[in-house]
Amino acid sequence: MKYVVSVEGDQHQIEIEGSTVLMDGRPLELDVRQIGDLPLYSMLLDNESTEVSVEEDGRFRYSVMLAGELYSVSVRPAGTQPAADRSLHLASDNVVRAPMPGLVTAAPVQVGDRVAAGQVLVVLESMKMENPLPAPAEGVVHQVHVAVGDSVEKNQPVVTLKYDQENVAARDDGGE
Amino acid sequence: MAMIRKVLVANRGEVAVRIIRACRELGLRTVAVYSDADRAALHVRLADEAYRVGPAPAGESYLSIANIIDAAVRSEADSVHPGYGFLAENPRFAQACLETGLTFVGPDYETIRLLGDKVEARRFMRAAGVPIVPGSDEHPGKDIVSAAERLGYPLLIKATAGGGGKGMRLVRTPEELGPALELARREAKSAFGDDTVYLERIVQGARHIEFQILGDSYGNVIHLGDRECSIQRRHQKIIEETPSRALTGELRHRMGEVALLAGRSAQYTSAGTVEFLLDGDGNFYFLEVNPRLQVEHAVSEMVTGLDIVKEQLRVAAGRRLRYRQEDIRIRGWAIECRILAEDPYANFAPSTGKVTGVYEPAGPGIRVESGVYDGFEVTPYYDSLISKIVAWGETRGDAIMRMLRALDEFRIAGIKTNIPFCQQLFNSPSFIGGQFDTSFLEQRFSLSTKRRQAQEMVAAVAATYVEHMKRGLRPGGGDAATPGSAWRRVGRVEAVSG
Numbered sequence: 001m002k003y004v005v006s007v008e009g010d011q012h013q014i015e016i017e018g019s020t021v022l023m024d025g026r027p028l029e030l031d032v033r034q035i036g037d038l039p040l041y042s043m044l045l046d047n048e049s050t051e052v053s054v055e056e057d058g059r060f061r062y063s064v065m066l067a068g069e070l071y072s073v074s075v076r077p078a079g080t081q082p083a084a085d086r087s088l089h090l091a092s093d094n095v096v097r098a099p100m101p102g103l104v105t106a107a108p109v110q111v112g113d114r115v116a117a118g119q120v121l122v123v124l125e126s127m128k129m130e131n132p133l134p135a136p137a138e139g140v141v142h143q144v145h146v147a148v149g150d151s152v153e154k155n156q157p158v159v160t161l162k163y164d165q166e167n168v169a170a171r172d173d174g175g176e
Numbered sequence: 177m178a179m180i181r182k183v184l185v186a187n188r189g190e191v192a193v194r195i196i197r198a199c200r201e202l203g204l205r206t207v208a209v210y211s212d213a214d215r216a217a218l219h220v221r222l223a224d225e226a227y228r229v230g231p232a233p234a235g236e237s238y239l240s241i242a243n244i245i246d247a248a249v250r251s252e253a254d255s256v257h258p259g260y261g262f263l264a265e266n267p268r269f270a271q272a273c274l275e276t277g278l279t280f281v282g283p284d285y286e287t288i289r290l291l292g293d294k295v296e297a298r299r300f301m302r303a304a305g306v307p308i309v310p311g312s313d314e315h316p317g318k319d320i321v322s323a324a325e326r327l328g329y330p331l332l333i334k335a336t337a338g339g340g341g342k343g344m345r346l347v348r349t350p351e352e353l354g355p356a357l358e359l360a361r362r363e364a365k366s367a368f369g370d371d372t373v374y375l376e377r378i379v380q381g382a383r384h385i386e387f388q389i390l391g392d393s394y395g396n397v398i399h400l401g402d403r404e405c406s407i408q409r410r411h412q413k414i415i416e417e418t419p420s421r422a423l424t425g426e427l428r429h430r431m432g433e434v435a436l437l438a439g440r441s442a443q444y445t446s447a448g449t450v451e452f453l454l455d456g457d458g459n460f461y462f463l464e465v466n467p468r469l470q471v472e473h474a475v476s477e478m479v480t481g482l483d484i485v486k487e488q489l490r491v492a493a494g495r496r497l498r499y500r501q502e503d504i505r506i507r508g509w510a511i512e513c514r515i516l517a518e519d520p521y522a523n524f525a526p527s528t529g530k531v532t533g534v535y536e537p538a539g540p541g542i543r544v545e546s547g548v549y550d551g552f553e554v555t556p557y558y559d560s561l562i563s564k565i566v567a568w569g570e571t572r573g574d575a576i577m578r579m580l581r582a583l584d585e586f587r588i589a590g591i592k593t594n595i596p597f598c599q600q601l602f603n604s605p606s607f608i609g610g611q612f613d614t615s616f617l618e619q620r621f622s623l624s625t626k627r628r629q630a631q632e633m634v635a636a637v638a639a640t641y642v643e644h645m646k647r648g649l650r651p652g653g654g655d656a657a658t659p660g661s662a663w664r665r666v667g668r669v670e671a672v673s674g
Contacts, residue, residue, distance in 0.1 A: 001647070003640050007632045014640045021637055032641055038533040038589040043638060052638045053589065062639035066631055068583070068599030069624075070521050073639035077647070100528050101556045126556035127517070127526040129410075154528065 002078035007071055013078070021045070094142070096133060096159045098152045102126035107148055109159065113141045121159045122146060139163045178279040180204060180255045180493040184248045185219065186269075187259030188238060189547040190564060191469070192219035195257050198485035207251040209244060211237035213555045218547045225251055232557045238262045241269050245276055255279035255492060257485075261559070264468040265292055265339075281492040282446045283391075283467045290442065291465045295336045295374055301462050304441035306434055309453060309461040312375035324353055324375055332376045333357060335364035341411035342367040346378075379461060381613045382453040383422050384408065387435035388476045389448050390487055392497045397439040399432050400476045400484070401506050403449075406614045407601070409524070414594070414617070415601065416472035417511040418479055421572065421610035427458055436501075438465060447473070447488050453614075471514070471564070474545060478510035478568040508568055509575040513583065513598050515546075515563040517554045520597035520623055528554045532590035537582035541568040541575075544582075554591050562593070572610075576602055600624055 002015045015022040021030045031044040039055050053065040057072070064071045102124035109121050120132040121141070139161035146158050182205040185195045192208065196219060199206045208223035213232035220226040227247035230237030237243065239262055248256055256273050258264035258281070270285035282288070291297050295313045302308050312323035324331060324347070333356055335343030343364030345356040357373065365371040388400040404420030405413045423431070435450040442465065449470045451463040473484045482499070491497065518524040531552040536544045546563035548554075554562065565582050569575030583599050600623060606612055612620075 001644060003643065005636045005640050007636045010632065012633075012636055014636060016640060016644045021640075023633060023637065028637070030637065030641065032638075035587075036533060038587075040533065040587060040589055041638060041641070043634065043641075045634060045637060048634075050634055051587070052634065053587075054638050054642045056642070060643065062642060064635040064639050065596065066635050066638070068596040069628075069631065070596065071632060071635035073635055075636075075640050075643040099522070100526050102526075103556075126528070127558065127560040129526060129560070131525055 003075050004078050005073060005075050007073050014075075094139070094161045094163060095157045096121055096136065096161065097155045097157050098124060098133070099154070100124065100126050100131070101154050102131065102152060104146045104148050104150045104152060104158075105130060107144060107146060107158075109141045109144065111141050111144060115139060115141060115161070124152065124158075133158060135159075135161060137161075137163060178254070178493055180279060180489060182207060182251070182253045182255070183281070183489070184209065184244070184251060184253035184256045184278075185223070185259065186238070186244050186256050187262055187264075188214055188217060188219055188558065189561065190545045191259040191261075191471070193222060193547055194545050195259060195469075195485055196222050198483060198489065199257075201483075202486060202489060204489070207247070207253045209238070209247050211557070213553070213557055217552070218549060227251060232555065234262065234557060238558075241266070241272050244269075245272055245278075248273075248278055249276065253278065255281055255489075257281040257488070258468065260468050260471055265466070267292060279492050281488050283442075283444055283448065287442055287444065288467045291467050293336060294334060294338055294464065295372070297464060298462070300441070301438055304437060306438050306441075306462045307460065309379060309463070310377045320357065320375065321350075321353065324350065327375055327377045330378050332378055333360040333373050334376055335360065335368060335370070336372040336374060337364065337368035337370045339368075343373060344411075347375075379453045379455050381456045381615075382406075383420070383613050384413075384451065384463075385420055385422065385431065385454045385460065386449045386451040386470075387432060388470070388473065388484070389435055389439040389444060389450055390484070390491070390497060390499075391439055391444040391446065391448070392491045393445050393494060394496055395440070395443065396497045396500075397436055397444055398497060398499055398501045398504060399435050399439075399450075400480045400482060400504055402428055402431065403472055403475060405472065406612055407607070407617055408614055409617045413472065414514050414516075415511065415598070415607075416475055417509065417572070417575070418475045419506060419509070422454060427460075431460055434460075434462075438462065446491055447484050471561070472512050474543060474564065474566045475510040475512045478543065478566055479506045479508055480504055481507070508570045509572045510566060510568045511572075511575045511579050512564055512566045513579060513602075514561055514594075515565065515586070515588075515598075516560040516594045517562050517591050518560050518594050519592035520594050522592075524594070526556065526560050527592035528556050530554075530590050531588060533587065534589070535585070535587040536563070537565060537585035539582075539585075541578050542566070542582045543568070548588070573608075576608060597623055 005012045005014045021028045028046050033042045040053050043050050055063045057063045060076045062073045105125045106123035115135045117137045118134045122133045124131045142162045143160040183199050184207040185192045196206045206223040208220045208226040209229045210220045211232050229243040256278050263269040267285040267289035270280045273280040298308050330348045333345040343360050345360040347353050347356045360373050361371040383406045386403050391397040402420050403418045405416045407415040438450045449466040452460045454460045517527045519527050543566040548562050567575050567579035569578050580602050
């Protein structure tokens with residue numbers, strides 16, 4: 001099976017056929033063992049022993065941790081369409097969610113506020129630290145789902161934004 | 177004097193485990209306390225008895241003096257070890273223990289109160305002849321603006337009741353002073369219920385050097401050498417080592433004498449830490465005394481061979497220190513690395529969740545203090561320290577290589593940790609060369625994104641393999657029905673037949 005693989009912008013052709021890997025045409029012997037049911041793999045690549053953690057990061061996307069460094073890898077079968085750019089994907093998702101459980105200690109924005117990319121929408125206290133949650137892109141605050149003092153779970157929506165194209169429409173309708 | 181037979185450990189996590197271990201080795205019974213988030217935590221499982229002290233938020237459990245005292249009474253413990261953090265530096269807790277007839281394993285409450293008030297502690301130490309950082313509190317009554325002029329800019333606003341960087345503000349110019357004062361006072365008020373602040377001169381290029389002291393109730397105070405704690409992020413220490421590369425023998429001796437002076441003046445009992453700032457010219461200034469066991473105490477244990485927690489328990493039982501200053505010999509080098517549940521690739525955001533797998537390093541010269549295990553839940557309620565690695569070596573170079581070896585062995589799945597950050601730090605020329613001060617991490621070090629070609633290739637193959645296996649498992653995607661068989665298909669059958 002042939003794959004088009006890109007690591008941090010560099011593209012490679014990788015073919016896996018039994019225990020042989022063709023890396024840009026160069027044959028390598030591969031032997032992999034998963035450790036228990038963890039996302040942890042012991043790899044022998046031409047007898048070079050490494051242990052890597054491979055976590056799925058979306059369709060065709062993986063985060064690989066190797067010798068203390070993190071690599072973003074996209075893998076798609078040769079002949080298929082490249083996966084959508086993740087940053088675009090994020091920007092189209094207008095719900096900002098809590099990346100961790102915590103306590104809301106500040107919610108400095110209000111419905112109708114125009115916010116810049118990176119502007120703090122909510123501050124979550126978790127593990128004795130204050131964690132600002134920034135706006136992923138410029139937009140207008142459409143809804144604030146939490147108030148100061150609320151406990152939130154991981155992935156709970158905290159703020160919904162409207163991005164520019166939607167904002168134009170909202171203004172044409174006379175706003176919110 | 178008090179007899180100690182049964183110790184309530186008023187803490188959680190790795191430090192509770194550490195204290196329980198010392199108690200067991202001394203043949204003492206142990207009592208753990210736990211919040212609802214910690215029923216299955218390691219300290220509960222290792223203790224002889226365990227009592228619930230409230231719901232998950234620390235304010236209603238580990239910080240509740242009434243609930244902890246109640247657990248001590250119910251368990252008929254005769255003593256309480258507070259660990260570090262939570263109630264360890266709360267004089268009201270130490271006093272409540274005393275009034276309940278419990279032996280508090282730490283200094284007496286008046287000493288804790290004196291050292292907890294920064295301005296009081298500075299006044300006391302200055303009077304005792306200990307050098308302090310010049311500050312506005314030396315001339316009380318003068319207004320704060322003229323005090324700032326006299327000290328010169330940049331300067332630091334600090335909260336009298338301060339700690340953990342709360343109520344602390346850097347002021348670069350006279351124009352910034354007014355607004356910064358207002359902010360610092362508000363922050364101090366909300367964090368400590370006290371908005372008193374004072375100004376301190378900034379010590380440029382300072383290193384954070386501290387001395388471990390031990391005292392008994394007979395006026396004996398000794399120190400166990402220095403610790404270098406300049407590698408900090410957001411006022412939180414990450415790496416500590418002993419001895420410090422920055423001290424010459426003569427300077428170490430002088431600072432040690434001053435640490436003893438500070439301890440003796442305060443009639444200090446139990447374990448404590450005298451913290452100093454050291455500038456590039458060899459001038460040092462008293463910062464504060466931490467009247468408790470310190471997170472980084474283990475490095476001092478590794479080079480001296482003492483068990484600080486056992487000494488605390490002995491001294492609390494009214495025994496004399498078993499060592500004189502001349503008995504203390506420093507052997508080799510020890511480094512500690514704090515493993516935090518934080519994602520270094522996402523601006524150190526806390527990482528919570530279930531630890532699905534953990535393999536801790538071991539082997540020669542490695543000591544791990546930890547509270548995690550397979551299935552352990554990292555919650556947002558407590559701080560992010562999950563484990564500490566301490567590496568000992570004959571030389572600093574040996575200790576660093578050993579630490580790198582240990583970090584490389586550490587496997588933890590299910591949560592993110594700062595391990596990759598620490599690996600890069602221990603590999604950085606500045607750290608290896610000992611060239612750093614307290615601003616190093618925030619101003620001169622960042623997580624490298626430099627890639628190595630060979631590793632990129634391995635990463636690419638690994639991800640491709642996982643994608644390949646996944647496809648093999650999809651209905652109609654291949655002949656493999658289970659991970660095991662798919663595995664063999666790729667890895668083994670072919671190898672055997674080849």
